Each structure stands twice: as structure tokens, then as C-alpha cells.
Amino acid sequence: MPSLRDRLASYGTKPKKPAPQPARTECYRTQERTPRGGYGLSDCLDAGLINDLSGLTVPERLPLESLLFLDTETTGLSGGAGTIAFLTGLGWFEGGDFVVEQDLMRDYPEEGAMLDRVLERVEQAELLVTFNGRTFDLPLLEGRFTMNGRRVPLTRKLHLDLLHPARAVFKLRLRRCRLSSLEEAVLGITREDDLPGAEVPKAWFDYLKTGDFTLIERILEHNVQDIKSMPLILARLMEMYRAPLEEPHQEDIFSIGRTLEKRGQTERARKCYYAADKGTVSRLARLRLAESYRRETDYAASAGIYERMLSEGQANTEVLVRLAILYEHRLNRPGEALRLTQRAMLLCGDEAELERLNRRYQRLKRKTERTDDLWD
Numbered sequence: 029m030p031s032l033r034d035r036l037a038s039y040g041t042k043p044k045k046p047a048p049q050p051a052r053t054e055c056y057r058t059q060e061r062t063p064r065g066g067y068g069l070s071d072c073l074d075a076g077l078i079n080d081l082s083g084l085t086v087p088e089r090l091p092l093e094s095l096l097f098l099d100t101e102t103t104g105l106s107g108g109a110g111t112i113a114f115l116t117g118l119g120w121f122e123g124g125d126f127v128v129e130q131d132l133m134r135d136y137p138e139e140g141a142m143l144d145r146v147l148e149r150v151e152q153a154e155l156l157v158t159f160n161g162r163t164f165d166l167p168l169l170e171g172r173f174t175m176n177g178r179r180v181p182l183t184r185k186l187h188l189d190l191l192h193p194a195r196a197v198f199k200l201r202l203r204r205c206r207l208s209s210l211e212e213a214v215l216g217i218t219r220e221d222d223l224p225g226a227e228v229p230k231a232w233f234d235y236l237k238t239g240d241f242t243l244i245e246r247i248l249e250h251n252v253q254d255i256k257s258m259p260l261i262l263a264r265l266m267e268m269y270r271a272p273l274e275e276p277h278q279e280d281i282f283s284i285g286r287t288l289e290k291r292g293q294t295e296r297a298r299k300c301y302y303a304a305d306k307g308t309v310s311r312l313a314r315l316r317l318a319e320s321y322r323r324e325t326d327y328a329a330s331a332g333i334y335e336r337m338l339s340e341g342q343a344n345t346e347v348l349v350r351l352a353i354l355y356e357h358r359l360n361r362p363g364e365a366l367r368l369t370q371r372a373m374l375l376c377g378d379e380a381e382l383e384r385l386n387r388r389y390q391r392l393k394r395k396t397e398r399t400d401d402l403w404d
Contacts, residue, residue: 058248061126081266083290092121095121095153098119098157099258115232117129134235154186155187158188162191190265273300281303282309285297294320301314305317338351345372349369351368369385
């Protein structure tokens with residue numbers, strides 16, 4: 029029996045050739061260079077410091093040239109299928125310079141060319157560095173690659189999102205950790221006549237309607253500053269983790285200690301807590317210290333810190349209860365645990381917590397009564 033191919037051939041039908049792919053329209057590109065020395069980063073980054081501030085495991089010798097700083101400007105700030113990155117800013121160190129390159133799609137047909145350039149630079153990099161890229165820039169770009177018929181798993185690339193280590197260090201002191209807030213409070217940079225990020229999408233759509241390129245120029249200036257600030261933030265964070273006890277703000281020292289403790293560096297963390305045991309964060313530092321000693325079963329040291337807090341007027345329900353638990357379960361001092369629980373009940377203003385304390389109090393009361401009976 030003739031095959032399907034033979035029958036098709038007999039009918040004069042030929043297999044279709046693949047449709048020609050449309051040429052990619054070139055996007056608008058700018059490039060700016062600034063001296064490398066102004067960024068305060070060594071030729072090879074310290075892998076230990078990168079791990080301290082981010083938890084990332086990077087190569088022991090990570091050349092500065094292998095980093096790629098990335099930031100996008102988009103048609104919306106909430107993401108989603110309809111959001112497009114119309115501008116990508118890329119930064120890298122090359123020779124004696126820090127290079128900032130921007131690729132702008134002036135209209136939708138130029139998106140493919142812009143994405144080609146992003147992919148080219150990403151493939152050359154060992155480490156991507158962004159600010160809020162984990163939840164915004166990278167998933168968005170990955171989605172746009174997919175919409176253009178290409179599978180590029182950007183979110184699997186080794187990636188340092190500076191937003192998270194910056195929050196870990198500065199949120200206690202600054203509350204807000206937007207990039208512009210960090211520029212002013214940490215880097216001493218004040219933007220002049222900067223286009224707010226919330227106004228960027230409207231400016232691009234207005235440009236599409238009017239062709240007025242001055243609208244784009246303000247977006248480009250905003251994006252350039254974002255890229256330039258990222259290596260400065262990275263350098264500042266590495267400096268802080270290298271010598272945390274030299275920092276002027278106790279909130280930052282305490283926050284670094286908290287991160288080091290999460291990384292398993294208990295001794296370094298405790299030094300930070302002791303250094304921060306003053307002023308507004310004294311109570312927080314002492315609570316972390318006491319808890320770190322408790323976890324390592326040094327119950328006497330933990331209790332000693334709580335006792336000092338009580339003697340210096342830092343008593344509250346939390347301190348009293350934690351110390352009562354140590355006295356009851358670890359140091360065999362149920363009578364003192366009973367008295368502390370009673371004090372906690374007097375300070376407590378929450379009904380549910382008061383009920384829990386009352387159950388603890390009744391249990392301790394029975395326990396101490398049994399102990400007294402044994403001595404009679």
C-alpha cells in the first residue's frame with residue numbers, strides 16, 4: 029500500500045517551508061561610562077561577605093566584571109500579562125569603567141531586539157544584581173521572552189536582589205527602603221528633578237501618542253540613576269558586614285547581628301548585640317542575646333540577661349514570662365517562676381494571654397505547694 033508521503037507526492041503536494049521570520053527592528057540604545065574607582069568595589073568580590081548579606085553561595089573568586097546590574101522601566105507597576113518592559117538598563121564593569129547601557133523600544137516591534145540584547149548580556153554574566161528584581165523585573169522579562177516564543181529561565185540565574193539585604197539592615201532605622209530613600213539616607217545622593225517611578229508608564233504612553241522624545245529623556249535619566257546606585261548599595265552593604273561594629277547607627281548594628289545569627293554566625297551576631305545594647309534598641313538586643321544563649325543551653329547566661337533587664341526597668345510581660353520559663357523548666361526555681369508569673373499577670377492587658385498566664389500560675393502554685401509539703 030502506498031505511504032501517505034507517496035500519495036501526497038502523486039497529488040503534486042509539497043511540504044510547506046517554514047514561514048520566514050520577520051527581521052528584528054533595532055531599538056534605541058544609549059551607553060554611558062563612569063570611572064570604576066568611584067564605586068568602591070574590589071576586583072574580586074568576597075564570597076563570604078556576599079553570603080553574609082544575602083545567603084547566596086557564589087564562587088570563591090567572583091570577578092567584578094562577571095556581575096550584571098539590571099533594571100527595567102515598564103508599562104505598569106503591578107506586573108501581569110499586559111505589562112511590558114519598554115526599557116532595560118544594564119550595568120557592568122569593563123576595564124577602568126562602569127558601563128551603563130540602555131535599550132529602549134520606541135514601539136512594540138522593537139521588543140525582540142531589546143530582549144536579544146538582554147539575553148546576550150545575561151549569558152555573559154555569572155551573577156545578576158537587581159533591586160526588587162526577584163518578584164518584578166526577572167519574572168516580567170521571562171514572561172516577555174515567552175510571549176516572543178523563547179524559553180529563557182531568567183529566574184534560575186544566580187541572582188542577588190539588593191532589596192532584601194537592604195531591608196534586613198536598614199528597615200529598623202529608615203522604615204522605608206525604596207531605592208531613592210536609600211540613596212538619600214545611606215549614599216547621600218539627592219535626585220534633582222527626578223521623574224517619579226509611578227509616572228514612568230504614563231510618560232511612555234504619552235511619547236507613543238506625541239512622539240515627544242523629551243518625555244523619554246526623563247525616563248532614561250531616572251533609569252541611569254537606578255543602575256548607578258545598585259553597585260554603590262552593594263559596596264556599602266559589604267563594607268557594613270565587613271566591620272559592623274564600626275557603624276554609627278545601633279539599629280543597623282543590631283540588624284546586621286540578626287542576619288548573621290540567621291546565617292549561623294552566633295559569635296559575630298552576639299558581638300553586634302552587645303554593641304547595640306544602648307539607646308533605642310537595647311531591649312531588642314538583650315532579647316536576642318538571651319534567646320541565643322538559651323538555644324545553646326547556656327540557661328544561666330540567658331537568665332542573667334533577663335534579670336539585668338528587670339533590674340534596669342525593662343520589665344514587660346514577654347521578659348517576665350521568658351525568665352519564668354527558664355526558672356521553672358531549666359533552673360529548678362519554681363518559687364521565683366511563680367512570682368514572675370504573678371508580676372506578668374499584673375502587667376498583662378490581653379484577656380487570652382491573661383488566661384494562659386493564670387493557668388501557668390495555678391500550675392506553679394501547685395508545684396510549689398508540693399515542694400513545701402516535702403519539706404514539712
